[in-house]
Amino acid sequence: MRKKKKFFYLFTGPGFVGILIFVLLPFGDVVKRSFTGAVTGHFTGMKNYQIIFTNQAFVLAVKNTIGFTLVCIPLLVLAGFVTAVLLNGLGGRGRMKSVYLFPLAMPTATIVMVWKMIFYRQGFLNLFLTEMGLRTGLWGEVHRDYLGTEAAFWVLVGSYVWKNLGYTVILWLAGLKGIPAALLEAATVDGAGKWQKIRYMILPSLKGSLYTIVILSFLNSFKIYREAYLTAGAYPHKSIYLMQHLFNNWFVNLELDKMAAAAVCTGGVLMAVIFILQRLWDRNEWDEK
Amino acid sequence: MKNRTGKNIKAGKALKRGLAAVCLLPPALLVLLPIALLLSGSLMDALEMKGYLAPVFGNGEGFISWKLLPDYPSFENYGKLLFGTPQFFILFWNSVKLVCCILAGQMLAAVPAAWGFAVYPAKGSRGLFGLYVVLMLLPFQVTMLSSYLVLDGLALLNTHQAIIFPAVFSTFPVFLSYGGFRGIPPQMLEAARVDGAGEFTLFMRIGLPIGKSGLLSAMVLGFLEYWNMMEQPMAFLEERSLWPLSLYLPEITWGQAGFAFCASVITLIPAVFVFLLGQDYLEQGIIYSGLKA
Numbered sequence: 001m002r003k004k005k006k007f008f009y010l011f012t013g014p015g016f017v018g019i020l021i022f023v024l025l026p027f028g029d030v031v032k033r034s035f036t037g038a039v040t041g042h043f044t045g046m047k048n049y050q051i052i053f054t055n056q057a058f059v060l061a062v063k064n065t066i067g068f069t070l071v072c073i074p075l076l077v078l079a080g081f082v083t084a085v086l087l088n089g090l091g092g093r094g095r096m097k098s099v100y101l102f103p104l105a106m107p108t109a110t111i112v113m114v115w116k117m118i119f120y121r122q123g124f125l126n127l128f129l130t131e132m133g134l135r136t137g138l139w140g141e142v143h144r145d146y147l148g149t150e151a152a153f154w155v156l157v158g159s160y161v162w163k164n165l166g167y168t169v170i171l172w173l174a175g176l177k178g179i180p181a182a183l184l185e186a187a188t189v190d191g192a193g194k195w196q197k198i199r200y201m202i203l204p205s206l207k208g209s210l211y212t213i214v215i216l217s218f219l220n221s222f223k224i225y226r227e228a229y230l231t232a233g234a235y236p237h238k239s240i241y242l243m244q245h246l247f248n249n250w251f252v253n254l255e256l257d258k259m260a261a262a263a264v265c266t267g268g269v270l271m272a273v274i275f276i277l278q279r280l281w282d283r284n285e286w287d288e289k
Numbered sequence: 290m291k292n293r294t295g296k297n298i299k300a301g302k303a304l305k306r307g308l309a310a311v312c313l314l315p316p317a318l319l320v321l322l323p324i325a326l327l328l329s330g331s332l333m334d335a336l337e338m339k340g341y342l343a344p345v346f347g348n349g350e351g352f353i354s355w356k357l358l359p360d361y362p363s364f365e366n367y368g369k370l371l372f373g374t375p376q377f378f379i380l381f382w383n384s385v386k387l388v389c390c391i392l393a394g395q396m397l398a399a400v401p402a403a404w405g406f407a408v409y410p411a412k413g414s415r416g417l418f419g420l421y422v423v424l425m426l427l428p429f430q431v432t433m434l435s436s437y438l439v440l441d442g443l444a445l446l447n448t449h450q451a452i453i454f455p456a457v458f459s460t461f462p463v464f465l466s467y468g469g470f471r472g473i474p475p476q477m478l479e480a481a482r483v484d485g486a487g488e489f490t491l492f493m494r495i496g497l498p499i500g501k502s503g504l505l506s507a508m509v510l511g512f513l514e515y516w517n518m519m520e521q522p523m524a525f526l527e528e529r530s531l532w533p534l535s536l537y538l539p540e541i542t543w544g545q546a547g548f549a550f551c552a553s554v555i556t557l558i559p560a561v562f563v564f565l566l567g568q569d570y571l572e573q574g575i576i577y578s579g580l581k582a
Contacts (some may be wrong), residue, residue, distance in 0.1 A: 006405075007488050008414060009408035011402060011404050011405030011408075011492070015401065016400040016402070018398055018458035019460065021439065022436065022455050023432060023435065025439070026436065026439040029436065030434050084311065087355050089356065090306055090309050096317065097314060097572075100317065100320060101564075101572070102324075105513050105560045106323075106557065107516060107538075107557065109519070109534075109536070110554075110557050113546075113550070114323040122344040122353050144395045162320070167575055170575045171576065212397075212514075222428035226517075226520070229519075230519075243430060245335045247430040248520075255436060259433075263430075263431050266431050271423055278419075
């Protein structure tokens with residue numbers, strides 16, 4: 001037993017020391033800083049927290065980030081599920097799967113130019129809509145600006161789904177594959193209809209996949225900042241001003257005390273969310289046993 | 290009679306498949322279209338492109354237009370980029386250097402750690418692993434200030450190490466490699482121990498070869514992630530000559546659109562290469578990333 005412990009330390013130790021130095025200790029410092037003034041370094045209690053919660057930019061960013069998450073995660077999860085089910089029904093799904101996965105490999109910087117060409121006032125989307133309008137005679141020329149208005153939010157949602165769909169599809173497919181075919185056949189023999197099978201067998205056994213997919217989609221949703229920043233800059237339309245913009249702008253302006261308080265809050269909320277999801281997950285595991 | 294119903298079922302199945310394929314095609318096209326745009330743009334003569342893009346900069350008249358097969362294809366942009374702009378090479382090698390150092394570092398730090406978690410589960414190691422999972426899920430913005438403080442303290446700001454070190458100690462590769470190692474049956478290790486193999490031999494001779502899918506998928510996902518890295522260099526590298534390619538691309542103006550297309554295609558090539566080579570591991574990695582601790 002002692003030998004086992006020794007080897008655990010030997011293998012895991014070096015990495016842990018690095019994490020301690022580069023992540024854990026400095027985060028402790030950030031927690032400390034969140035209670036002190038930036039310049040004087042004196043203890044100021046909850047003042048930094050008060051400042052950020054009355055800061056308009058912070059409130060806006062929180063609202064937008066939560067809104068974005070609440071829209072795009074269900075959308076992605078659902079779109080991924082539908083695609084996975086369709087792919088699963090298709091025999092040779094190898095090639096198609098790689099097509100969907102490909103956006104994951106595309107560096108954001110290379111794709112942003114394409115987004116701009118599509119969503120600019122004179123871009124492809126308006127061209128397409130105008131053509132449609134003229135052909136059907138229902139509407140005239142469309143000159144909508146997508147990146148500088150409320151529509152920017154949906155552009156961002158779209159590019160998030162575009163980028164992460166493949167990831168989600170793979171996870172759903174793995175989940176679908178995990179359901180024993182013999183079990184489904186047995187149900188058919190017992191006279192279960194198609195929807196009954198979906199409702200009582202397929203969906204419950206995919207619960208585990210769902211938690212996973214939600215967590216990873218959540219993680220990836222923070223990376224949308226790249227697209228947002230590159231298409232609209234550090235101060236975009238207020239519908240897509242996210243927490244990430246705020247952190248970055250505070251960082252540029254060296255408002256470290258606000259940053260510390262916001263980092264502690266965001267980190268705390270995220271940990272709580274992860275913890276709750278993990279608990280749900282655990283309970284689900286229990287149900288299966 | 291029986292034969293006919295069989296045929297009907299077959300026909301129905303074929304129809305269903307056809308329908309599914311039709312439903313799946315439009316999104317697949319949406320995925321491929323941007324790539325076609327990039328490729329055609331990179332091969333387009335500057336004058337021709339100017340004509341197509343002119344409406345974008347005009348006063349709101351007309352629309353952008355495009356040809357996927359340019360009228361005047363030219364390699365001029367590639368020539369200019371590869372032979373006329375030494376800066377491009379510097380940035381390209383910056384990207385290569387950063388990604389290689391990070392991945393090598395992760396091999397040294399994260400892979401043994403994953404082995405430790407998988408083979409020597411000690412008291413409290415489960416809790417520690419839970420902490421690793423939480424750390425892996427924290428976005429960059431939350432840890433930005435703490436990284437800044439420690440990098441400032443170590444006087445690493447504005448050097449490549451400022452990007453490399455925090456990434457090396459990321460916990461995501463630990464998690465993925467763990468997924469590969471935990472499939473190794475303990476009896477196999479026990480048998481090797483009885484035969485007199487030391488613990489390090491076990492790691493090198495059994496762990497790495499059998500559990501390689503986990504760490505390879507960590508490498509593939511890591512490559513794609515760090516090749517695309519933006520937040521970290523944006524925050525910690527002031528000097529432009531240290532930037533990776535991913536930060537340089539957005540700096541190219543529309544006036545040089547052809548150039549930008551070319552640079553994008555060249556940036557894309559290594560990512561596509563890794564994607565095609567490591568696709569199975571990529572998929573495996575995604576599945577491992579979904580495994581419960």
